[in-house]
Amino acid sequence: VLKQFDIPKKQADRDEEAELHELARDIDLEDESTIAENSDGDPNVEDADNMEGWTDEVEALTDDERDVLDEQIRPVRLVLVKLRKLSYKVIHSSTLLLPEWKQILAEHKLPVWIMPRDVSTRWNSTFDMLDFALRYRRGIDAMTDQRKLGLGSFELNENDWMLAEQLRDTLK
Numbered sequence: 503v504l505k506q507f508d509i510p511k512k513q514a515d516r517d518e519e520a521e522l523h524e525l526a527r528d529i530d531l532e533d534e535s536t537i538a539e540n541s542d543g544d545p546n547v548e549d550a551d552n553m554e555g556w557t558d559e560v561e562a563l564t565d566d567e568r569d570v571l572d573e574q575i576r577p578v579r580l581v582l583v584k585l586r587k588l589s590y591k592v593i594h595s596s597t598l599l600l601p602e603w604k605q606i607l608a609e610h611k612l613p614v615w616i617m618p619r620d621v622s623t624r625w626n627s628t629f630d631m632l633d634f635a636l637r638y639r640r641g642i643d644a645m646t647d648q649r650k651l652g653l654g655s656f657e658l659n660e661n662d663w664m665l666a667e668q669l670r671d672t673l674k
Contacts, residue, residue, distance in 0.1 A: 522583050522655065578669060581662045582620065582628065585635050588642065588656040589617040602651060606644045617642075632670035639663065 563571065592599045593616060600616075607614050617638070620631040635642055646657035658666065 522580060522587065577661070578665050581658065581665050581669075584656045584658060584662070585617070585631055585666070586620050588646070588653060589619050589631065591653065591656075592617065592645070593619070599645075599651060599653075602648075603641070603645060607638070607641050610640045610644065612638060612641055626673070629670060629673040632666050632673065636663070636667055636670060 560568065560571065592603050603616075604614050615634070615638070617634050618627060618630045621627045642658070645651060646653045
């Protein structure tokens with residue numbers, strides 16, 4: 503009975519959700535290619551990042567165990583993907599989203615700053631992005647809550663914010 507009252511998702515929302523999932527998969531592929539580049543294709547060479555005695559326990563997992571791990575990590579990845587894409591969209595929309603971001607921050611009496619980008623080649627940028635997002639949560643929630651801006655697919659729920667906070671504290 504309730505299904506007949508459900509509002510169907512827009513095609514754009516479905517497209518953005520699929521895009522988020524694709525981006526999360528791309529992050530895995532990027533990590534794998536980085537590992538492959540560091541080993542120079544020689545299977546007998548120790549991992550270049552293993553100079554301090556760290557071991558990659560994921561390598562020892564079976565395919566089923568790896569699938570379970572991937573499923574458990576997926577919510578954390580999606581939080582990161584949402585924040586990365588939100589940051590990118592705000593920065594690159596200088597005529598619509600950026601002025602709206604500045605106005606929202608002023609309304610919430612927050613200093614006007616742009617969310618730092620999470621860059622794979624910049625050390626600690628994930629922590630910086632998460633720390634910023636948690637400090638500017640009110641502004642981010644206000645931005646993603648405005649339907650006219652089209653950022654609803656980047657909205658973080660309470661569980662997402664909790665994951666972001668836990669990951670930030672872990673990276674600290």
